Every structure is written in structure tokens, then in C-alpha cells.
Amino acid sequence: MPSTATPATATAAFVSKQKSAPKTAYKLWLTPQTSSGKSSNKTTHPTEKDVLKVTLFIENGDGVAFANNNQIHVNANYLGTYKGDLRREFNGVLYHKMTHIWQWDGNGQTSVRLIEGIADFVRLKANYIPSHWVQPGHGDR
Numbered sequence: 001m002p003s004t005a006t007p008a009t010a011t012a013a014f015v016s017k018q019k020s021a022p023k024t025a026y027k028l029w030l031t032p033q034t035s036s037g038k039s040s041n042k043t044t045h046p047t048e049k050d051v052l053k054v055t056l057f058i059e060n061g062d063g064v065a066f067a068n069n070n071q072i073h074v075n076a077n078y079l080g081t082y083k084g085d086l087r088r089e090f091n092g093v094l095y096h097k098m099t100h101i102w103q104w105d106g107n108g109q110t111s112v113r114l115i116e117g118i119a120d121f122v123r124l125k126a127n128y129i130p131s132h133w134v135q136p137g138h139g140d141r
């Protein structure tokens, strides 16, 4: 996505790669409505996060990556030792972390499992399924 994109445009570019999600959800998300019911590209929806810029860092660290304060930090050691399709894994990590950038957390009251599940769902729908995820029919529940 272009770095000069407005937040709504960036969001649109992010979700447009999802092929099978209902279009009505996108319309609610991407097209803020005015009080008269007309669409407006100038009005910011009050529930949207004000994300003007996201900065990506690739640096040595722990784990895979983390996101906070509109920053994504990806562990260079993880990328450097990754066995498999690195581009696919990197894109998948970015889909997951970008979801966190735009997610609300209910002022810290939302379940971490719900937050992570939504980010993984976005990654899943973008078709960047990591090889270590349990395949259909192979779970323990």
C-alpha cells in the first residue's frame, strides 16, 4: 500500500485482498455515513482509529514480532533463520500485526484470545496461513 494513503484508503487496500468476506461488512467499515445517510469520504467514522502512519522496524529481538504505538517490530533473527517461504511468512506476520494496529481492545478489557483470533482470522482470509498452524481435522478438540 502506498505510504501516502489516508487511513481509510489504507484500510481499503488492506481488506480488498480478502476474497470471501461479506461485502456489506466492508461497506460499513470503509464508507462512513453522514447523518443524512449519504456517503462521505471527508468524514472520519468515530469508531475508526486515527492511524496516519505505521512504521516498520526489522531489528534483533525476541519472538516473531510485536506491534504497539503504530509501530511494527519484526525480529530480524526470526526472519534470518526462518526455514520455508520467507516472503509468505513475512506477509502473514504483517497482516497479523497490521490488524493489531487497527484493532480496538476495549480499553484493555478485551480477551487476548479474541484479539489474537481476529488478527489470525485476517491472516487466514488473506491466505497467508503459516505452516505451523494445525490443519483442518488435525486439532485436539
Ligand SMILES: [Zn+2]
Binding pocket: 096, 100, 115, 116, 119
Ligand atoms: Zn497478535
